[in-house]
Amino acid sequence: MIAAAGHDVASVADQGLEGSLDGDLLEYCRAEGRCLVTLDLEFANPLVFLPSRYPGIAVLRIPQKASATDLLMLIETLMEALKSEVLIGKLWIVEIGRIRVYEEEDAD
Numbered sequence: 001m002i003a004a005a006g007h008d009v010a011s012v013a014d015q016g017l018e019g020s021l022d023g024d025l026l027e028y029c030r031a032e033g034r035c036l037v038t039l040d041l042e043f044a045n046p047l048v049f050l051p052s053r054y055p056g057i058a059v060l061r062i063p064q065k066a067s068a069t070d071l072l073m074l075i076e077t078l079m080e081a082l083k084s085e086v087l088i089g090k091l092w093i094v095e096i097g098r099i100r101v102y103e104e105e106d107a108d
Contacts, residue, residue, distance in 0.1 A: 046102045056087030
């Protein structure tokens with residue numbers, strides 16, 4: 001669905017990165033200029049993974065007892081936001097029908 005919308009997509013499995021440490025995976029994303037789209041809630045901590053250091057982090061927050069339809073709805077929410085917003089340097093917590101955005105304020 002994301003690739004069909006014209007985005008350049010690579011999966012952890014495609015790149016042989018299964019089992020990578022979280023920090024290593026994000027560094028790989030940064031080196032390739034890719035945002036990370038994940039279900040792993042550990043990436044939702046902006047104190048651990050400072051969003052301004054990365055091309056973007058989108059954490060899909062699935063409801064308990066989620067269905068395939070729920071996952072599709074999360075991806076649709078993400079895709080709709082990408083039409084008008086930029087993910088670079090931000091952390092998005094994607095829930096069905098809404099996105100919570102974390103970005104650092106300028107230190108000026």
